[in-house]
Amino acid sequence: MSALNKLKIEISEAIKKLTQQKIDPESLTISSTRKEFIGDYTLLVFPLIRHFGKKPEEVGQLIGEELKSNSEIVNDFNTIKGFLNLSFSPQYWTNTLQDIQSTPDFGRGKAKDKKVMVEFSSPNTNKPLHLGHIRNILLGWSVSKIMDAAGYEVITTQVVNDRGIAICKSMLAWKKWGDGITPENSNRKGDFLVGDFYVKFNTEFNNEYAKWQKTKTAQTIFINQNKYENENDFFADYKNDYFNDYSKLGKEAREMLLKWENKDPKTMELWKKMNNWVLTGFDETYKELGVSFTKSYFESKTYILGRKIVEEGLKNNVFYTEKDGSVWADLTDVNMDKKIVLRSDGTSLYITQDIGTAELRYKDFKTEKMIYVVGDEQEYHFKVLFEIIKRLNRPYADDMYHLSYGMVELPTGKMKSREGKVVDADDLIKEMAMEAKTNAEEKGIIDDSNDEERDEIYRKIGMAALKFFILKVNPKRRMIFNPEESVDLQGQTGPYIQNAYVRVKSILRKSEGTYDLNGYFNYIDCNSHEKSLITTLSEFPYTIQQAASEYEPSLIANYVYDLAKKYHKYYSDIRILGTDKQDARNFRIALSHTVAQTLKKGMDLLGIQMPERM
RNA sequence: GGUCCCGUAGCUCAGCUGGAUAGAGCAACUGACUUCUAAUCAGUAGGUCACAGGUUCGAAUCCUGUCGGGAUCACCA
Numbered sequence: 150m151s152a153l154n155k156l157k158i159e160i161s162e163a164i165k166k167l168t169q170q171k172i173d174p175e176s177l178t179i180s181s182t183r184k185e186f187i188g189d190y191t192l193l194v195f196p197l198i199r200h201f202g203k204k205p206e207e208v209g210q211l212i213g214e215e216l217k218s219n220s221e222i223v224n225d226f227n228t229i230k231g232f233l234n235l236s237f238s239p240q241y242w243t244n245t246l247q248d249i250q251s252t253p254d255f256g257r258g259k260a261k262d263k264k265v266m267v268e269f270s271s272p273n274t275n276k277p278l279h280l281g282h283i284r285n286i287l288l289g290w291s292v293s294k295i296m297d298a299a300g301y302e303v304i305t306t307q308v309v310n311d312r313g314i315a316i317c318k319s320m321l322a323w324k325k326w327g328d329g330i331t332p333e334n335s336n337r338k339g340d341f342l343v344g345d346f347y348v349k350f351n352t353e354f355n356n357e358y359a360k361w362q363k364t365k366t367a368q369t370i371f372i373n374q375n376k377y378e379n380e381n382d383f384f385a386d387y388k389n390d391y392f393n394d395y396s397k398l399g400k401e402a403r404e405m406l407l408k409w410e411n412k413d414p415k416t417m418e419l420w421k422k423m424n425n426w427v428l429t430g431f432d433e434t435y436k437e438l439g440v441s442f443t444k445s446y447f448e449s450k451t452y453i454l455g456r457k458i459v460e461e462g463l464k465n466n467v468f469y470t471e472k473d474g475s476v477w478a479d480l481t482d483v484n485m486d487k488k489i490v491l492r493s494d495g496t497s498l499y500i501t502q503d504i505g506t507a508e509l510r511y512k513d514f515k516t517e518k519m520i521y522v523v524g525d526e527q528e529y530h531f532k533v534l535f536e537i538i539k540r541l542n543r544p545y546a547d548d549m550y551h552l553s554y555g556m557v558e559l560p561t562g563k564m565k566s567r568e569g570k571v572v573d574a575d576d577l578i579k580e581m582a583m584e585a586k587t588n589a590e591e592k593g594i595i596d597d598s599n600d601e602e603r604d605e606i607y608r609k610i611g612m613a614a615l616k617f618f619i620l621k622v623n624p625k626r627r628m629i630f631n632p633e634e635s636v637d638l639q640g641q642t643g644p645y646i647q648n649a650y651v652r653v654k655s656i657l658r659k660s661e662g663t664y665d666l667n668g669y670f671n672y673i674d675c676n677s678h679e680k681s682l683i684t685t686l687s688e689f690p691y692t693i694q695q696a697a698s699e700y701e702p703s704l705i706a707n708y709v710y711d712l713a714k715k716y717h718k719y720y721s722d723i724r725i726l727g728t729d730k731q732d733a734r735n736f737r738i739a740l741s742h743t744v745a746q747t748l749k750k751g752m753d754l755l756g757i758q759m760p761e762r763m
Numbered sequence: 764g765g766u767c768c769c770g771u772a773g774c775u776c777a778g779c780u781g782g783a784u785a786g787a788g789c790a791a792c793u794g795a796c797u798u799c800u801a802a803u804c805a806g807u808a809g810g811u812c813a814c815a816g817g818u819u820c821g822a823a824u825c826c827u828g829u830c831g832g833g834a835u836c837a838c839c840a
Contacts, residue, residue, distance in 0.1 A: 183783065193782060195820070205820090231820085232783065273840090313840070389839090448840095475838060484766080485836095492838045499840050528767060529835050555768080555833080588802070610802080622776060625768060627833065629775090634789095639802055641776080641788040648802050656799050695779070707777060707787095714787080721795090721804040741799095763802070 152245055152687070153179060153190070156222055156235075160192060163215040170200045181684055187227055188234025189680060195231040205231035239673030242683050243736070247670060249686050250743050256689045256750055258300035258697070266510055267293040269522035270307040270435075270442075274427040275315040276344035276566050278434050278574040280630060281524070281557050287619050287756060288554055289522035290440040291702035294754045296520075299697030304443045304514045308506060311424050312449040315347070317405040320419055321398070322346035322353070332426050338433070338575070339426025344566070351567045354398050358384075358391055366395070437578050439612075439756055444513065446506060454505025456497055458541060459490050467540045478537050488533050503534050504541070511545050518548040520700065525553040525625070552700045555627035572632055581611030581636065588638050589763070598762070606760045613643025613757045620755050621706040641710055643757055646748060649713035650759045652720055653745035660726055660738060669736035678719040679740060685712050689747055693754070702755060709751035716744050 157174035164172050178196065182188040194209045201208045209228030216223040216235065225236040249255050269289020272278055278286075289305070297303045323330075323346045332339040361367050362384050370387070377383035384391075392399035408416040435441065459476055462468045468476050468490060476491035490501050497505075510516055521531060531551035539546045556563070564571045585607040598606070614636045621641070622628060638644045675683075689708070696704040725737045749759050 178780085178782080180779090180782085186783080191783090195782070198820090230783070310840075315840090473838090489838055494838085496838085498838070502840090524834090525768065526834055527840095530840095532767090553768085553834095585802090592802070618775090623769095626776085627769075635775080637775095637789065639789080642802085644802050645788090648800080652800060652803085659799055691779095703777085704779085710777090710787085717803055718805095720799080721801090724799065726799050762800080 152222060152241065156190070156220070159216060159220045159222070160212065163212050163219070164197065164200065167211055167215060168200045172197070172200070181681075182234050184677070186229065186232075186234050187236065188225075189237045189684070190235050192233040192235065193231065194228075194233050198231075209233035239675060242675045242680055243670055243672050245683050245687055246736075246740060246743060249683075249747075250666070250739060256693055256747070257298050258690065258694055260302075261300040263301055263518055264304060264514060264516040265296050265301040265518040265520060266304045266306055266514060266516040267296065267520045267522065268306045268308060269293075270440075271523070272307070272309060272431060273313075273315055274309060274311045274343070274424050275319045275347045277338070277340040277427075277430060279564060279566065280559075280572040280574065280577060281564060283438070283574050283577065283615075284554060284557050284619050284624075284628075285522055285524070286435075286438055286440055287616055288552065288624055288702060290438075290756045291620055291705070291754060292520060292522065292552060292700055294756065295693060295696045295700075295702060295705065298693050298750075298754055301518070301697075304510075304516055305441070306444050306446060306510065307442050308446045308448060308451070309428070310448045312409070312452065314402060314406055316420065316424070317402045317409065318350040319343050319347040320416075320423055321402050321405055322350035323423065324419070326353075332429075338430045339428075340430030340434075341573070341575075343423050343427050348567065348569045350398070350402075354392070354396065357396060357398055358388065361391065361395060434574050434578075437575070437612075439758070446509070448502065451506050451509060452502050453497060454509055455501040455503070456491065456495075456505070458504055458508055459497075459501060462537075462541050465541075467537070478533075478540070480533065480536055483536060485529075485533055485536065488537070490537070500530065500534055500537070504537065507534075507538060507545065507549075508543065511543070517545050518550075519545055520550045520552055522552045522554070525555055527551070528553050550700060552624065554624035558627065558629050560629060560631050572630070577615065577632065578612065580632070581615045582608045583611070584636070585610035585614070585638065585644070606763055609758050609760045610638070610644050610647060610763060613647055613752070614638055615643075616755055616757050617643030617646070617706060620702045621710070623701075623703050643752075644763070645717075646709050646713040646752060647757075647759055647763060649716045649720075650745050650748045650752075651761065651763045653716075653741045654761050656725055656738065656741055657745075663734075664738045665731075665735050666739045666742060667735075669732045669739055672732045672736040674733065675736075676723070678715065678722060679736075682712070682715050682719060682740060682744060685715060686743060686747055689751070696754075705751055705754045709748060709755070712744060712751070713748060716741070716748075 154174070157177050157179065160177055161172045161174045164170060178193040179190050182191045192212070194205050194212065198205055198208050201211070206228050209231065213226035213228060213233055213235070217226055222237050222241050223235045224238040227234050267289055270282060270286050272282060293303045293305050323343070326349060327346060330342065332342050335342065337345070371380060371383050374383065377386065405416060409420060459468060463470065463476065468478050470476055471493070473493040474495070475489055475493040478488045478490055480486060480488060488500065489498065490504070491497060507519065510519070523531065528551065535549045538549065558564070559572065582604070589607065618636050692704055692708045696702065723737070725741055726734065728734050728737070752759055
């Protein structure tokens with residue numbers, strides 16, 4: 150990039166010389182020249198013609214001649230219509246490669262002296278992590294890596310929803326039908342075991358509900374409403390009311406929640422036990438995914454937070470009290486509704502909790518920037534939350550962002566964990582590694598390593614396929630995930646990029662001791678592949694900054710793919726080691742080496758590891 | 764109904780602040796491994812960028828409207 154900036158300044162100086170007009174170098178549009186034309190970079194002259202009062206081609210000609218005689222970088226040019234194609238001096242390319250190669254942390258932004266918190270995952274403790282969580286976790290982790298590379302200090306957090314009616318359902322079912330089963334005595338992973346009972350509860354509840362629907366009470370209720378004509382439609386919609394008003398199981402679950410809130414010792418004991426099963430299970434899954442958290446927050450400890458801030462806000466007229474004692478924020482002046490922040494009985498809500506958690510995190514880490522990775526169904530919630538925090542005048546209020554992403558659906562429709570209709574994260578991870586293995590065995594590759602090493606490689610390949618598949622698309626898009634078909638190992642995929650890296654590693658192994666990574670500085674014979682690779686390499690820092698400012702891992706994914714693609718092409722077109730000229734050989738190896746390093750760094754930003762061979 | 768997101772090749776997706784003939788991958792068909800790893804490369808075919816207007820020298824990109832898909836609008840989380 151620095152060379153491009155230099156070029157822009159040279160151009161603006163040339164324009165000044167020719168027209169006496171000052172032009173902001175940043176306003177110039179320069180892009181790499183399309184391969185159909187001769188040149189390396191292209192300046193768009195259309196926006197400049199008004200300063201000259203001449204035709205685009207004449208303007209291009211004038212600027213081109215000026216650059217050719219005075220610029221350090223440009224040594225030739227041609228104009229086509231309003232496009233000024235500039236060719237760079239041979240030395241430019243070796244210099245640029247040398248710059249990149251000699252910068253160990255190439256790509257990293259300057260330290261920004263600002264802490265950013267990324268919250269992601271945030272699971273419930275009543276069931277295992279599934280495909281939906283995977284998208285959330287991968288996005289969150291990648292964004293945190295990107296922020297880090299862009300120069301922020303990053304804190305990763307999750308808020309574990311370990312309380313409420315859902316976990317009580319699992320607890321109740323375990324008590325009723327569990328017969329003392331544990332992860333240890335059943336050899337079932339803890340989060341799955343608890344999830345089994347969540348499903349069990351719902352199955353039993355549905356049975357109970359189905360029976361009840363035939364009773365006189367139920368039929369009377371159905372007849373007395375006039376919204377639904379169809380009985381099934383009505384009862385589908387009435388489920389929640391049934392749970393709260395008539396269900397025996399519902400009543401038991403609510404009683405359990407009440408006991409929990411009153412800290413009944415036996416209930417607390419069971420709750421702690423089952424939560425631990427789940428959390429231990431989650432940790433394993435996180436480890437498999439390669440993610441970790443600076444700190445985990447638990448709702449059981451934070452759900453009362455925020456009330457104090459609400460009281461403070463009441464004094465400052467951010468909120469007002471209704472007649473029944475409930476507390477509200479009136480956001481109608483910014484086109485939002487009124488929002489309740491404290492119930493009439495004084496208890497807090499989801500939003501109250503979020504206000505409190507944000508404050509707690511600020512106290513813990515002094516994070517002035519907060520990113521919440523949460524599904525797009527909560528967009529309105531976060532809009533409201535951010536507005537309220539702004540009105541409360543918190544120090545972190547100005548830099549809060551909801552990274553919202555679309556739902557992951559199966560070909561059969563939405564996932565429903567209550568019905569057990571999900572793709573579990575663990576299963577998916579295993580399947581991916583299996584597929585990588587099958588694929589490799591069919592091809593008969595990876596021979597010179599032992600079983601353990603091989604399994605590790607398959608795991609890396611499988612995870613790369615999965616992670617890349619999810620991260621390469623814009624988060625806002627909904628995605629339909631077909632477990633059988635979605636994740637390829639060929640083409641625009643994680644393994645494709647790993648393969649480019651592995652090819653370089655293989656070359657380096659084969660040629661060890663026969664090259665000098667610094668022995669090419671006078672080499673001036675770059676071909677078009679090499680120029681294109683160097684250009685792409687030099688865009689890495691810019692891509693990171695852009696990905697950070699847009700919270701967009703897909704930009705990195707596309708960048709890395711582009712670089713790998715160019716390298717594969719280069720590799721098949723030119724034999725890296727097939728030259729006797731020492732400086733050419735050094736140059737090609739150094740270039741390959743730098744590409745490999747950049748691929749590795751880029752993939753790391755996606756949370757993807759590189760194997761040394763595959 | 765209000766607000767927000769999405770709509771680009773049969774399928775999955777790129778397309779940066781408007782710029783040259785809209786690009787990849789998968790699937791289909793052709794070719795290339797005695798030569799640095801073929802999880803690769805080269806090629807053929809596949810497009811009314813949902814639709815209609817507008818702004819501009821120039822629009823997939825910006826604006827308005829329409830259509831289609833989704834989300835959301837709780838004293839649930």
